[in-house]
Amino acid sequence: MARIELRHITKRWGAVVAVADMNLVIEDGEFVAILGPSGCGKSTTLFMLAGIYMPTAGDLLFDGARVNEVEAKDRNVGIVFQSYALYPHMSVRRNIAFPLRFKGVPRHQAERMVEEAARMVRVEELLDRMPAQLSGGQQQRVALARALVKKPQLLLLDEPLSNLDAALRLTMRSEIKRLQRETGITTVLVTHDQIEATTMADRIVVMRSGRIEQIGTAEDLYRRPDSLFVASFIGAPPINLLAGEARGGALHIGEAQLALRGEARGPVFLGVRPEAVVLDSTGHPALVEDIEPMGRETLVLLSTPLGALRALVGGAAIPHRPGDRVAFSFPPEETLLFDRASERRLADVHAALASRG
Amino acid sequence: MAVEALVTPSGAERWNALAVRARRRRLLTDSLLVGFLVVVSLPIILPYFWMLTISVSAKTGGVESVVLWRACAVLVPAVVAFGLLRLFVEETRRLVLGALAIAAIAVAAVILLVGSDLHLQNYRFLWNPDIVAEIRGKATAEAQFPSVWIAFRNSLALAVTQTVLVLTVSTLAGYYLSRFQFPGRAGFLQGLLVLHAFPAMTLVIPIFLLMYWSGLLDTITGVILVIATLELPFSIFIMKGFFDAVPWDIEMSAMTDGASRRQAFFRVVLPQVRVGMLAVGVFAFIKGWEEYVFVRTLLFEKQNWVMSLYIFWVSEDIMGVDYGIVAAVAVFYILPSLLLYVFCQKFLVQMTLGGIKG
Numbered sequence: 001m002a003r004i005e006l007r008h009i010t011k012r013w014g015a016v017v018a019v020a021d022m023n024l025v026i027e028d029g030e031f032v033a034i035l036g037p038s039g040c041g042k043s044t045t046l047f048m049l050a051g052i053y054m055p056t057a058g059d060l061l062f063d064g065a066r067v068n069e070v071e072a073k074d075r076n077v078g079i080v081f082q083s084y085a086l087y088p089h090m091s092v093r094r095n096i097a098f099p100l101r102f103k104g105v106p107r108h109q110a111e112r113m114v115e116e117a118a119r120m121v122r123v124e125e126l127l128d129r130m131p132a133q134l135s136g137g138q139q140q141r142v143a144l145a146r147a148l149v150k151k152p153q154l155l156l157l158d159e160p161l162s163n164l165d166a167a168l169r170l171t172m173r174s175e176i177k178r179l180q181r182e183t184g185i186t187t188v189l190v191t192h193d194q195i196e197a198t199t200m201a202d203r204i205v206v207m208r209s210g211r212i213e214q215i216g217t218a219e220d221l222y223r224r225p226d227s228l229f230v231a232s233f234i235g236a237p238p239i240n241l242l243a244g245e246a247r248g249g250a251l252h253i254g255e256a257q258l259a260l261r262g263e264a265r266g267p268v269f270l271g272v273r274p275e276a277v278v279l280d281s282t283g284h285p286a287l288v289e290d291i292e293p294m295g296r297e298t299l300v301l302l303s304t305p306l307g308a309l310r311a312l313v314g315g316a317a318i319p320h321r322p323g324d325r326v327a328f329s330f331p332p333e334e335t336l337l338f339d340r341a342s343e344r345r346l347a348d349v350h351a352a353l354a355s356r357g
Numbered sequence: 358m359a360v361e362a363l364v365t366p367s368g369a370e371r372w373n374a375l376a377v378r379a380r381r382r383r384l385l386t387d388s389l390l391v392g393f394l395v396v397v398s399l400p401i402i403l404p405y406f407w408m409l410t411i412s413v414s415a416k417t418g419g420v421e422s423v424v425l426w427r428a429c430a431v432l433v434p435a436v437v438a439f440g441l442l443r444l445f446v447e448e449t450r451r452l453v454l455g456a457l458a459i460a461a462i463a464v465a466a467v468i469l470l471v472g473s474d475l476h477l478q479n480y481r482f483l484w485n486p487d488i489v490a491e492i493r494g495k496a497t498a499e500a501q502f503p504s505v506w507i508a509f510r511n512s513l514a515l516a517v518t519q520t521v522l523v524l525t526v527s528t529l530a531g532y533y534l535s536r537f538q539f540p541g542r543a544g545f546l547q548g549l550l551v552l553h554a555f556p557a558m559t560l561v562i563p564i565f566l567l568m569y570w571s572g573l574l575d576t577i578t579g580v581i582l583v584i585a586t587l588e589l590p591f592s593i594f595i596m597k598g599f600f601d602a603v604p605w606d607i608e609m610s611a612m613t614d615g616a617s618r619r620q621a622f623f624r625v626v627l628p629q630v631r632v633g634m635l636a637v638g639v640f641a642f643i644k645g646w647e648e649y650v651f652v653r654t655l656l657f658e659k660q661n662w663v664m665s666l667y668i669f670w671v672s673e674d675i676m677g678v679d680y681g682i683v684a685a686v687a688v689f690y691i692l693p694s695l696l697l698y699v700f701c702q703k704f705l706v707q708m709t710l711g712g713i714k715g
Binding site: 047050051052071072073074075077078079081082083085086087088089098099101102103146150 | 604606607609610611612613614615616617620625628629
């Protein structure tokens with residue numbers, strides 16, 4: 001177990017900056033997800049933690065000790081790759097035992113540890129198979145067992161679920177969570193899938209082009225995104241963003257005008273989550289453009305005086321059809337305002353639709 | 358509507374007619390294909406067959422083609438019968454039984470037709486070292502003709518050593534080229550290809566001089582170095598391709614599992630490219646085994662003869678060439694590379710398909 005600290009970590013590949021001045025503390029036993037689109041530097045960060053890449057600048061601390069120059073083989077880090085990276089020429093048993101060979105664990109003890117790790121991820125029946133004879137989910141479990149067998153102080157997961165089908169993803173998600181809780185190993189998960197990050201991790205680090213955008217819990221990121229990027233990256237279906245102008249205490253979007261609560265000036269974006277948009281009889285007029293049933297909910301695409309809006313409505317069947325005229329509204333406290341130049345959220349500023357009728 | 362009428366058959370009869378037509382067409386294309394392959398493979402197979410026939414039938418003083426024609430009269434129907442068997446029988450057990458029956462009939466026919474002409478006298482060079490002296494009734498003017506086993510040993514030493522050399526260098530170089538960035542890497546790779554395109558024959562004279570000056574002329578070591586060097590560019594390129602196909606992940610995984618880079622290379626990466634190593638090894642061995650131009654140029658002493666020189670001198674030295682012996686030596690010469698191919702064929706086919714199956 002370890003407390004991990006990144007101080008001003010920077011990684012450059014020639015002129016390209018992959019990770020820029022990253023500061024992060026991961027507490028002992030914590031489950032942290034690094035979330036971001038591809039190319040944001042999240043995998044680079046992971047490989048620096050593993051010791052495969054060396055930071056160009058900054059300090060990487062394990063339990064307060066600087067480990068920048070410590071080689072990967074000496075860091076006692078377990079890693080599960082997106083491809084699982086099982087050794088194709090070794091049986092499952094030898095795959096899991098591989099890390100123990102370098103630690104000088106006596107044979108009989110190693111055997112016991114392998115079986116224990118296999119039992120933990122439930123692959124004890126597969127020990128004598130070859131990786132090519134396993135399904136994706138089984139390979140994933142073996143990779144986990146191999147990462148856990150050496151009792152690492154840090155577990156790194158690189159997109160561990162992206163090669164699994166939807167049903168398996170669900171099981172493995174809770175499985176990994178359970179393993180992490182049982183072992184109490186500090187864990188870092190790298191993913192581009194927000195659901196993976198929000199469902200598994202205690203805290204989420206959102207990265208964008210080598211920089212940290214925001215660190216917080218799933219709820220923080222969803223309800224109080226610091227920036228336009230986080231707001232639009234988190235949430236599916238995505239947040240409604242409307243470009244407008246704040247002047248004279250009012251927010252002007254196209255021809256429409258909304259009342260501002262709080263201080264704002266200049267070009268802004270108004271953000272409204274689809275589920276905050278309510279279809280009711282008292283609201284403002286809108287035209288139903290299209291309807292996308294999503295099972296438990298239905299996404300209604302509206303054309304409004306503010307522009308196009310996505311509204312998420314409960315229930316699989318709704319009484320509207322494309323072409324219907326409806327009325328919509330959203331509660332002011334659910335609105336988010338972002339400065340268009342800095343893309344930062346304007347704290348405690350909301351916008352309200354003028355009340356009608 | 359017209360399309361529908363074409364596609365929709367009017368009942369079971371129509372389906373049956375379509376099925377019969379498809380079956381007939383498949384049979385026709387299959388037999389055409391097999392026929393074509395048989396015809397184009399004849400010019401390749403026939404010389405070898407002839408060589409084998411001569412080696413077990415010819416007597417000193419001349420070659421008769423009667424035996425060959427008789428043998429062909431057995432072989433051709435046997436091959437045709439086997440082709441038909443493959444075409445019409447699909448069950449493995451019956452296929453094997455049929456093949457065995459055809460082989461038995463063919464062997465019986467051969468014994469019946471040419472059995473009296475077969476003998477192993479032409480292979481006497483294997484136990485009688487000085488065949489030339491024997492044939493001409495006295496020792497040749499210049500010392501004795503060396504034993505075939507000396508040539509065989511030299512050839513084996515040449516082929517094996519150069520295989521080991523090529524394998525070691527091309528594996529390490531291929532790995533380095535595949536995994537590391539260094540200044541001039543692109544140029545180096547292009548250089549490998551250009552070197553491979555360069556005809557080696559143009560280098561005969563410079564290499565002769567080089568060997569002369571470095572004192573390696575007329576030594577097996579010199580020839581090994583030359584052949585290995587000429588073989589390397591292509592082998593390195595092949596090995597680089599195989600290393601390229603090994604994912605980085607397993608190497609990184611091995612290193613986080615506590616292996617050093619060298620341990621990761623030997624325990625995790627190298628086992629993934631064993632098919633490539635086998636291919637490169639087989640090619641290198643065969644190149645060393647069949648080499649003629651450079652051994653002819655660089656080796657003179659009889660004690661340094663390799664198999665290709667031995668066969669050359671057998672056909673050259675004997676007054677009025679004894680084709681029986683030449684053919685027998687040729688059969689003996691071919692056997693090792695043939696065995697190697699038979700045993701490694703499975704892997705070599707994988708290689709030409711261009712990848713490693715996971």
